[in-house]
Amino acid sequence: MSTTHFPIAIIGAGLGGLTAARVLHVHGIELAIFELEASAAARTQGGMLDIHETNGQKALHAAGLHDDFLKIVHEGGQAMRLLGPDGTVHVAEEDDGTGGRPEVDRGDLRDLLLGSLPGGTIHWGRKVTGARTLGDGRHEVTFADGSAITTDLLIGADGAWSRIRPLVSSAWPAYTGISFVETDLFDADTRHPRSAAVIGGGFFIALGHERGVLAHRESDGSLHVYTALKADEGWLDTVDFTDQAAAKAAVLAHFEDWDEGLRALVADADTITSRRIHALPVGHRWHRVPGVTLLGDAAHVMSPFAGEGANLAMLDGAELALAIAAHPGDTEAALAAYEEALFPRSEESAAESAANLDTMFGECGLEQMVAFFTSGPAAQ
Helix, strand or coil: CCEEEEEEEEECCCHHHHHHHHHHHHCCCCCEEECCCCCCCCCCCCCEEECCCCCHHHHHHHCCCHHHHHCCEECCCCCEEEECCCCCEEEEECCCCCCCCCEEEHHHHHHHHHHCCCCCCEECCCCEEEEEEEECCEEEEEECCCCEEEEEEEEECCCCCCCCHHHCCCCCCEEEEEEEEEEEECCHHHHCHHHHHHHCCCEEEEEECCEEEEEEECCCCCEEEEEEEECCCCHHHHCCCCCHHHHHHHHHHHHCCCCHHHHHHHHCCCEEEEEEEEECCCCCCCCCCCCEEECCHHHHCCCCCCCCHHHHHHHHHHHHHHHHHHCCCCHHHHHHHHHHHHHHHHHHHHHHHHHHHHHHCCCCHHHHHHHHHHCHHHHC
């Protein structure tokens, strides 16, 4: 088995790992990324993200990419609509261009980060099979292709099911009680005009009866929809998602009393897939382990109901890289400083996400969310 040494190894080329790599590169620090996917084009990268001034945009400033980010923002994407199950619009906010959470296509943002790194930085098609401590802060990582690396600093940016996390923590993501069924409606204005009119120009929420529909208008003119249900962990296994008609019927059986315009977001969809929503315990943290740390979902995967996941991952990456740059030759001081800030900020966001889940899918979810958007600072 061949083994190569890298001073800094980042496992995972998601937004957090790429941001860390970019900020390290800006500071002239050598690093390598190892990514499971075979190439940058191996799969689509998901839907729209709102990038917040306080974290995601802060990371982009540190990466020297904020001006380029503004060029790929989806105009009008900060519009928001909140409906009830009967189709009544309770809240409607337009995007006047002054909001602090501009929307961007995840794929476009990832491409921006990828393009900012030197060629050869990312080693594609490297599936991690194991990681172990060698002592003195060094680690070895092995891959499915039979290769291995050693590193002085191992950064786990490999998502919710991180293979690096067990080096520092025995915690594992747990099912939150919410299952998503995701649908796409392509070329919406032409092929699905009713659904396009229901969603509007940006983010969309419909809530009621401990169920919900969340959606975005994508930059390519499609609609991406998340139908959310409180369900047993095994419920999705009872639905055959290879049979679109059967899958749609199974989902719509839970929305029989909903407005037909909302049901059409599933009934008329061009695709249908599913996923369970998992989260690490709120306040997840670990004792300092020499030569290794985590960022993004590997460190604090949470439900998506605060909209912070991608933003936190990017801020994690930037803050970690800045800490490394600020402590040349002292990796442990850098990691200690990074984790000291990481733990409280991720706990705050995880608590918010968990509370929002309980609110949105509670008995009075619609009423509470209307109040959230129409009163106090949240309405500003």
